[in-house]
Amino acid sequence: MARRIWRRLELCIDQLYVCGVESLPIVAICVTVVSLMLVIEMSYHIKLVLNQHTLVPGFSTLMLVRELAPVVTALLLASRVGAAMAAELSVMKNSDQIDAIRLSGVDLFKYLVLPRLSAVTLSCMALTLIALVVATLGATVMASNRLGYLPSEYMNTMLAFTAKYDILICLIKAAVFGAIIATVAIRQGFKAPPGSRSVGTAATNAVVDGFIGTILADWVITYLA
């Protein structure tokens, strides 16, 4: 029993490594770039409306936490992990490996689908959180260079604006996006038509469907929250 659970976990850990650990640098860099961009742009917008930039930390952090960090992480995962997953599964299907697995009596859902689904969901949440920490540090440096904030001042104002509720929304978004990306990619991989040309198509479709699903889910969650 314990051995069976361990086997199942091992499949999941493999997937976690591929989509979590290997995507960490790129996700952290991209979310940091987004946070720097937000500091510049939000200082422009706030100056336009209120003629001052005391609210920049609050505005840019809220925008980052509630909106852009989960979305950018999810889109990166969709194009990195989702495409790879769809390509891998469609290659497996085209070389009849999926039929072979099914014939040998293994449950496809438990062996192929569940590890991927849970790994992408978990790593999307973890990556978003880690990326947020790095991005906040980046934004602090940017704000102290450009807008003359003391780092402590920036952190204090930022914390006054963000509540636990915002982090919760961020995590819910990340989990939903991860699940959508994995589902879409697995579906594209399984339904790939015969012929090796369909590998590229499956990967492309996984990316596009993941993007659309993410943006639609983002709208729904933002509206409900």
Added chain:
Amino acid sequence: MIRCFRNALVDGAGMVSLAAQCLRLTATGRVKPSLVAEQIFIIGVRSVGVTILMGLFVGATMAIQIEVQLRDFGATSFLGGLASSVSLRNVGPVLIGFLLAGKVGAYMSAEIGAMRVSDQIDALRCLGVDPIGYLVAPRFMASLVSSVVLLMIGLVMTVLGGMLMADIGLNVNYLSYIQRVQDLVSVSTLCLSVLKSLTFGAILSAIACYRGYNATGGFKGVGRAVRQTSVEALVMILLMDLLLSDLWSGWVNG
């Protein structure tokens, strides 16, 4: 580390030279306009619906988000202007650029990559046809033109989406939403979003053509080319977005 850096330099130089070659071939009139038009139809027209959908939802999400942030200050009258300005200046170009990188860019690299790994490009060369002039340049031009046009369509849609969302969900009617738009969305903002559209279109076309043209390793390699295209396009779009925002705020906004 050094190898990684060197690879990035080689790939970057390859992308720039391929793009320059395509532009030169087009400028000297060695690319058939009918081929470009055909590709624009295949890539561009098929993506219009998705782009409009995406634009509407990005705009709507931004409107809700900005409303949540402004509510505490009682400054909801700025909602329309601020939401349109944020969508037009950064969030819109970035998110719609991402979608086009997946839709146009990945499709392009999958197609050119499939031709490459099934040796069709070598076959063309054996027939004495220049594969870049016949295959790559029309596709590059088509994806450049259609992604720039699609980005602009998407940006217009973000403004519309925000307006619809505000009227339906946030109790701000169209008139009071639009009222502030002309105060906050200046000409320089519009110029910046057009500049961003042009840059992002050029980036994703160059990356897609280069990755597809240099695909190796059978049809698995096509999957890899697709993945590399979309990831690299996403990262480059974000970096260029930061760079352009920074330069623009230095030059134009003082």
